[in-house]
Amino acid sequence: MGETGHVRQAGRVADGLRAYGLIVAMWIKSTMAYRVSFVMTTVGNFVATGLDFVAILLMFSRVDELGGWTLPEIAFLYGLTGVAFGLADLSIGSMERLGRRVRDGTLDTLLVRPVPVLAQVAADRFGLRRLGRVVQGALVLGYALAALDIDWTPVKVLLMPVMLLSGAAIFCAVFVGGAAFQFVAQDASEVQNAFTYGGTTLLQYPPTVFGKELVRGVTFVLPLAFVNWLPASHILGRPYPLDLPEWVAFAPPLVAAACCALAGLAWRAGLKSYQSTGS
Secondary structure, three states, X not given: OOHHHHHHHHHHHHHHHHHHHHHHHHHHHHHHOOHHHHHHHHHHXXXXXXXXXXXXXXXXXXXXXXXXXXXXHXXXXXXXXXXXXXXXXXXXXXXXXXXXHHHHOOHHHHHOOOOOHHHHHHHOOOOHHHHHHHHHHHHHHHHHHHHOOOOOOHHHHHHHHHHHHHHHHHHHHHHHHHHHHHOOOOOOHHHHHHXXXXXXXXXXXXXXXXXXXXHHHHHHHOOHHHOOHHHHHHHHOOOOHHHOOHHHHHOHHHHHHHHHHHHHHHHHHHHHHOOOOOO
16 A cells, blocks of 8 residues: 555544544433433443442352452453443444344445444444443452552553553454444344453453363454453463463553454455345
8 A cells, every 4th residue: 555545544544533523422412411311321331230240249258269369350350351341332332233234224324424334333322321331340440459469560550551442442343343244144243242242251250260272262363361361460460371471461452453453354345245225
């Protein structure tokens, strides 16, 4: 791609981000017109997602460790995953509804607008109530940081925000990749949810409670382990899953970039393959 091509690509990205921001602002304005409803649904989202951590607390009412990990350590994994996934779900969680648009033909209305389709789908019906998941994960993460005796270094401090942002980007890539799959399998939202919501549930628990084949799969095939398992092992001073080298703890930004690039390619291929219903 020449210099002109790079400029055009950058322009399309800028246009997409601008359109995404405008659509999100519209939905936020619409949401805030009914503030009581917004508060109730946000609190409901907060409570519903918090039940997962309640289940962990119930487990620890019977045991002192789970897979060799203490409650504060698992709370650390839970909080990291909750915030990272919550940010992705808040940003582009609407992608899971793409299959419905493909089936009923409403995707056609997005194709005729002079705005990138990905930006429109991602921002469609932006649910500010999903902020409840982010807040709940942040509270659990705060508890974990207060309860753990971590030997903080400048590198570990820097790794925290890098890990959260990279994890959110990895989950965003999974959302986009799953949406691209729905161009082919129009009724595949549950399959997508298995990798998004199912993935975040998996990462709430330590890798030591899972079989090595599953850990390999979420490390080398669908690299969800880079959301928290690997960088968290460095921060907590724990052995790395699969005896991987220590440098992998600092790879999440590179993995996130690669995942986003592959998801972008999958999205473009899926969009090109789309055939209108004609309705």
